[in-house]
Every structure is written in structure tokens, then in C-alpha cells.
Amino acid sequence: MDCLFCRIIAGEIPSDKVYEDEDLFxxxxxxxxxxxxxxxxxxxxxxxxxxxxxxxxxxxxKAYLVLKKLALEEGIAESGYRIVVNTNEDGGQSVGHLHFHLLGGRSLSWPPG
Structure with a gap:
């Protein structure tokens, strides 16, 4: 298995897991x-x-519902957060497996760069 994230899901590479269900990690x-x-x-x-x-x-x-749940659990829902999905090389996607970044806990500037 060459995909880094598939290997993380499989437990071959350790991670600091915060959520898992039958569909998402x-x-x-x-x-x-x-x-x-x-x-x-x-x-x-x-x-x-x-x-x-x-x-x-x-x-x-379902991923967006989990992102919202995690934002609440992390205490960033009220102050605000950003969800980022990069697509392909020019979009900044560094791992070839769809993933959502949940970012918060500080003021996030715009444009992101």
C-alpha cells in the first residue's frame, strides 16, 4: 500500500487519532x-x-458533520475555524488521498496564500 493515509488508517503508521467510525478517520x-x-x-x-x-x-x-463535531469538541466553533480541501498539485494537495484540514484556535488571514 503506497498511500500514506491508507497506511495510517490501517494502523501501519502511528497517528494522534481524535475520531474514527466505519467511514472516516x-x-x-x-x-x-x-x-x-x-x-x-x-x-x-x-x-x-x-x-x-x-x-x-x-x-x-458526513465528513462535514464530523468536522463540525470536532470544531465543537476543540472549542473553536464559536470563535471560528477554516476547513481546507486542496486538490492536486497546483491546489497544494501533498497526499493523494482526499482530506479535509480543520484549522482554528487563532485568527486565520485571507487570502491564505
Missing amino acids: AFRDIDPKAPTHILVIPKKHIQSVNEIDQNNVNLIS
């Missing part, structure tokens, strides 16, 4: 860009946003 980013920086990933390998279709769109909705 969430863990703290090892190089955080904010005091709260959590990655939420589908357990089913989906390369990027470009592979979202009618067969997996419900998984994406």
Missing part, C-alpha cells in the same frame, strides 16, 4: 499550521475532490 496533523489542525479522511481511498461522484457524495456530507 481523523487525526492531528504532525506539522500543524494552527493550534487546532486536524485532518479528516475517508477510509475508502478517494484520490481528490475530482473523484467525488454520486456513489460517494454522502460520505462528503
Whole structure:
């Protein structure tokens, strides 16, 4: 298995897990860009946003519910947070597995860069 995130889900690579269910896995980013920086990933390998279709769109909705839940648990829901999904190389996607960044705990500037 070459996918870093698939290996994390499988337990081959350790992670600081904060959430897991039958469809999704969430863990703290090892190089955080904010005091709260959590990655939420589908357990089913989906390369990027470009592979979202009618067969997996419900998984994406579920991911947003989990992101909201984690924001509440982390205490950043009231002050505000950002959800980032990078797509492909020019979009800044560094791992070829769809993932959502939950960032918060500080003021986030715009544009992001």
C-alpha cells in the first residue's frame, strides 16, 4: 500500500487519532499550521475532490458533520475555524488521498496564500 493515509488508517503508521467510525478517520496533523489542525479522511481511498461522484457524495456530507463535531469538541466553533480541501498539485494537495484540514484556535488571514 503506497498511500500514506491508507497506511495510517490501517494502523501501519502511528497517528494522534481524535475520531474514527466505519467511514472516516481523523487525526492531528504532525506539522500543524494552527493550534487546532486536524485532518479528516475517508477510509475508502478517494484520490481528490475530482473523484467525488454520486456513489460517494454522502460520505462528503458526513465528513462535514464530523468536522463540525470536532470544531465543537476543540472549542473553536464559536470563535471560528477554516476547513481546507486542496486538490492536486497546483491546489497544494501533498497526499493523494482526499482530506479535509480543520484549522482554528487563532485568527486565520485571507487570502491564505
